[in-house]
Amino acid sequence: MQKHMEAQARQAGPRPANDHDGTGPEPPQDPDxxxxxxxxxxxxxxxxxxxxxxxxxxxxxxxxxxxxxxxISIATS
Incomplete structure (x- = not known):
């Protein structure tokens, strides 16, 4: 099972830096x-x-x- 998950991770490519799992930088705050x-x-x-x-x-x-x-619907049925 572990090998299958590792193979899927390699196929998916690199993860974005701001994927919110704690490893990347915080996303910028919207000023609006x-x-x-x-x-x-x-x-x-x-x-x-x-x-x-x-x-x-x-x-x-x-x-x-x-x-x-x-x-009306009850009366006509």
């Missing part, structure tokens, strides 16, 4: 990277009553639509 706390999704801002009605109407319409389609 942000911590997870700073890149969370924003809040939904619904400023006007019309937008509020449309948003909640859409949320209510989805399950109502699913129930209606299910009822």
């Amino acid at each position: 990277a942000y911590p997870g706390r700073d890149v969370r999704q924003g809040e939904i801002i619904i400023n006007t009553p019309l937008r509020r009605r449309l948003f909640f109407g859409g949320l209510i319409a989805i399950p109502v639509f699913v129930i209606v389609i299910a009822a």
Whole structure:
């Protein structure tokens, strides 16, 4: 088994220097990277009553639509 693994390693060629197994140098840090706390999704801002009605109407319409389609499919079968 050991010989087989060694043969595969020789066929694969040299490993890259930054393969993260502790033998190579650390990869460079991205200067544009942000911590997870700073890149969370924003809040939904619904400023006007019309937008509020449309948003909640859409949320209510989805399950109502699913129930209606299910009822129609049960009634026709």
